Amino acid sequence: MGLLYHSIFAAPDTAAAWRHLLSTTLSGAGRGPVLLALALVPANWGLEAWKWYRLARHLEPVTFGRSFRAVLVGLTLGFATPNRVGDYAGRIIELKSRRVSALGAVFLGRYCQLVATVLAGVAGLLYFLLKFYLNGYPAAGLGVAASALLLSGLVLVPLYRSRLLLAALGVWRPLRRFRPALAIMPTYPATALHAVLAISGLRYAVFCAQFMLLLTAYGVGGPLGPGLAAVAGTFFLKSLVPSLNALADVGVRELSATHLFGLLGQPALPVLSASLSLWVINIALPSAAGLLLVPGLRVLREKRAGK
Numbered sequence: 001m002g003l004l005y006h007s008i009f010a011a012p013d014t015a016a017a018w019r020h021l022l023s024t025t026l027s028g029a030g031r032g033p034v035l036l037a038l039a040l041v042p043a044n045w046g047l048e049a050w051k052w053y054r055l056a057r058h059l060e061p062v063t064f065g066r067s068f069r070a071v072l073v074g075l076t077l078g079f080a081t082p083n084r085v086g087d088y089a090g091r092i093i094e095l096k097s098r099r100v101s102a103l104g105a106v107f108l109g110r111y112c113q114l115v116a117t118v119l120a121g122v123a124g125l126l127y128f129l130l131k132f133y134l135n136g137y138p139a140a141g142l143g144v145a146a147s148a149l150l151l152s153g154l155v156l157v158p159l160y161r162s163r164l165l166l167a168a169l170g171v172w173r174p175l176r177r178f179r180p181a182l183a184i185m186p187t188y189p190a191t192a193l194h195a196v197l198a199i200s201g202l203r204y205a206v207f208c209a210q211f212m213l214l215l216t217a218y219g220v221g222g223p224l225g226p227g228l229a230a231v232a233g234t235f236f237l238k239s240l241v242p243s244l245n246a247l248a249d250v251g252v253r254e255l256s257a258t259h260l261f262g263l264l265g266q267p268a269l270p271v272l273s274a275s276l277s278l279w280v281i282n283i284a285l286p287s288a289a290g291l292l293l294v295p296g297l298r299v300l301r302e303k304r305a306g307k
Helices: 002-009 014-027 031-039 041-056 064-077 086-093 099-133 138-154 162-171 173-182 190-217 224-240 246-263 268-291 298-306
Strands: none
Touching: 014 031, 031 041, 031 190, 031 268, 041 064, 041 099, 041 190, 041 268, 064 086, 064 268, 086 099, 099 138, 099 173, 099 190, 099 224, 099 246, 162 173, 190 224, 190 268, 224 246, 246 268
């Protein structure tokens, strides 16, 4: 956040320029793309609910409505927790049994989303490395490309060879406590993993579409291919950095976006505005909506009934 302040807000008259940019975008031609990006929010979290529905029904019978509720409550509880661990609690509380196994199911869903982010992000960052940093160094570029392919293959190993993951956890004593929760992973058939990974890819595509729409709304132009590479690289770099809470994600994503789009010759202020808007409509607003569901959690209803 300090780097963002130094590079963006410390410049003279930047605050006034930002207010002018927001007002002209939301009242002018940019209103349409912003509204379309906002309309994709239910699709984004609906896909996440569908993914959790496919994972949770392996544990017990659930409905899509309960899955959607669990996702929103988890989003709200995870808003202010380290690495959003409250997301685990929100989903597990809605289940009636096998809550230890549910930890592994939540991890599996999040890991599938990470796989989609890594596969697209590696390709996006590879474009920037080859074009802006390794141009004129073919041997180094070849080595980086080979490393990117290797990383893309390795990220799939814990998903489709989860028994190797469990064996690795047993080697180091501090990690052995996670084995009972993750023991559910090998019980998912390959078809279920394919489906969850496909849903994760669809949700990632919705995220990218929202970001591109907001960039268009704020006047960020340029070719589509490099723009998508910058978006994918931004999401990937954000996923690499552990966060204290959802607010801490803001600085990581915005700094990554302004740097990558800066390499494409795009001004920082519109990129920053688009990235902040993406956070507001996809995280802040749904988290606020999830607050309405928290008082109705089953565990709270049971406590009230016990009184």
